[in-house]
Amino acid sequence: MEESDTSGKVEQIFQGIGISPGFAIAPAYLFSRTKPLSLRKHLNPEEIPTEQTRLDEALERAKYELKKVASVAEEKIGSESAHIFEAQVQILEDPVFINAVNAFILNEACNAEYAVQVTLEHHISQMEASGNAYLRERAQEFQDVKDRVLRSLQQKRLISKIQQHRVVVAQNLSAADLVLFSKRQVLGCVMDIGGTTSHASIMARALGVPALISVGWQAERVIEEDDWVIVDGFSGILVINPSSETMREYRVKQAQYSKLLEQQSELKDLPAETLDGHRVHLRANIEFSAELPQLVEYRAEGIGLLRTEMTYLAQGRALTEEEQLTFYKEVLEATAPFVATFRLIDLGGDKVLPLGKHEPNPFLGWRGVRILLDRQSLLRSQIRAILRASVYGPTRLMIPMVTNIGEVRAIKRMIARTKIELAVEGKAFDSKMQVGIMVEVPSVALMADLFAEEVDFFSIGTNDLTQYVLAVDRGNDLVANRFDEMHPAVLQLIAHTIQAAHRKGIFVGMCGEFAANPLATPFLLGMGLDAFSVSPVFIPQIKRIIRSLTYQEAKEITERVLIQQDARSVRKVVSEWFGQNQDILASLMKI
Amino acid sequence: MIKRTVTVRNRAGLHTRPSSLLVKAASRFKADFFIEKDGFEINGKSIIGVMTLAAEPGATLNLMFEGEDATEAANEICSMFEDGFGEEAMMTKVVASKPLTSI
Structure with a gap:
């Protein structure tokens, strides 16, 4: 994408709160967590085996992704948290679950999405209704697994498939999304204050990704996919479709900041003294x-x-x-x-x-x-x-x-x-x-x-x-x-x-x-x-x-x-x- | 068929980690493995089943094994319960009498 693409669109500036220092200048990627579709579709009998194969493939793909997330999590956070992902892999391998979904596809002559949706939703609603606090918490894990399988079935782009060098715009980032940030595909981050846990801002700072949170405006509403944006992690300013003049100004700042970081790293081993x-x-x-x-x-x-x-x-x-x-x-x-x-x-x-x-x-x-x-x-x-x-x-x-x-x-x-x-x-x-x-x-x-x-x-x-x-x-x-x-x-x-x-x-x-x-x-x-x-x-x-x-x-x-x-x-x-x-x-x- | 009765000893109960270890171990055997708790029976090789048991510390479970390596499976699974899945055992003394969630 060329920067000149921004011409024709009007520059807009929003004030937020900077949560991780630095400047990012890149096209936006809207990481929306909207639920994938799982509407019922009727299949003809001869289509059923194909549908079951499609399910197998989707489960394998989801498992592969989860294992990747688990290994990154283990490396970055420690085995404790990696365990959650491992249990999610086991859900995908659960013989009772797989048989139930396959039987559902066959008996109801319906698509895999609907079968997965109904089967897992049954467990989730049971868990959510349970008087047991532990089970209610686990419902979220099942929800995550369900979304992952559905997205895998529809081959929706996951965060792990974010194009390189983007500013990610998100309402809410989960633990799994965050660990994938470490892949350095992400140059900057814009989040909404409601969905921002301190986890997210800590992770952004730990990874050196400039980030800001929106205040009084919803990032996902004001930014469009592929819009060029500037994230100023110091002042919390977000510029959408910057003019070439603004772009130049921030390029200079970016260069100054990287020079500053270089200078500061030279002081690393020196004491804090006047x-x-x-x-x-x-x-x-x-x-x-x-x-x-x-x-x-x-x-x-x-x-x-x-x-x-x-x-x-x-x-x-x-x-x-x-x-x-x-x-x-x-x-x-x-x-x-x-x-x-x-x-x-x-x-x-x-x-x-x-x-x-x-x-x-x-x-x-x-x-x-x-x-x-x-x-x-x-x-x-x-x-x-x-x-x-x-x-x-x-x-x-x-x-x-x-x-x-x-x-x-x-x-x-x-x-x-x-x-x-x-x-x-x-x-x-x-x-x-x-x-x-x-x-x-x-x-x-x-x-x-x-x-x-x-x-x-x-x-x-x-x-x-x-x-x-x-x-x-x-x-x-x-x-x-x-x-x-x-x-x-x-x-x-x-x-x-x-x-x-x-x-x-x-x-x-x-x-x-x-x-x-x-x-x-x-x-x-x-x-x-x-x-x-x-x-x-x-x-x-x-x-x-x-x-x-x-x-x-x-x-x-x-x-x-x-x-x-x-x-x-x-x-x-x-x-x-x-x-x-x-x-x-x-x-x-x-x- | 081999039947055994075990008690959940680890303090946090059969939460994600022990459930995951249990299913992983059970899946290595050919024998069928079922767990019964309060008249509710689930497949011990199903993580969803094990997790939805929500077995709390002190809960009593009936284990049933059937198949050629049922004895080995029963021995291994029972010893996992016995050593509390390598986690801290129940304490006799309650440290925090009111969990935070009840505040």
């Missing part, structure tokens, strides 16, 4: 074991935030103590000799629980430590698992969504009791395991001096802190544009928290998205932040900025930033500094 030797730590935010290899790849100095609730949400149930122990041990062994920070499960807010009760204002509701204190058995099994895992490497436990000092003391009492229990049971643990809190509610930031006396470390969560300080729900389209971490009130609270921590001699990091924003790096550094914890892919750019200035210079920028009247003037101060330094990244981010 020109005058002030050293900070760059750590990783992690959710799943699949991401652990990135710790070494990006030279993360430990894990600043392990979101333990993600495995809970992915499984749809609480993990047992032993299951947690296995996962935490794996994490600690991959992280050693560096520290791994386990945040107690942080549910509520946008991570919705099947509560059975609608909270009118979930962000001001039952979430974080509030849930844990109301659900002692959940809390207890997690504390036990973390303590028991602590013998495998330096471990820190972090409490989410703290508001009152009493919550911290209650958790600490629980930890002390659990230690005695484990000692009595003869189970090993690290008696000096550090305990810290998330600073993400204004009450804690304001009273940081008091909290610093109770804990070993702070970690500042900027998303929640900003929404509570500014009273803006970022998920609300009407006010989302008022959400700005650069607001001086937010920055003053961050600075205050860091100072309080240092007065009491405790360590303070930041694990919110703001820590990954390169525009904030100079002044966060200048405030004295000890650690930046970010998605591993962002580590190189933060390091590059830290290594480009002196601590003194960073402090001067901070002083100027903290006296500004609004976010706009904060940005101006920062962009002046980046401007003087002619920073490529800053120019890519269009500040």
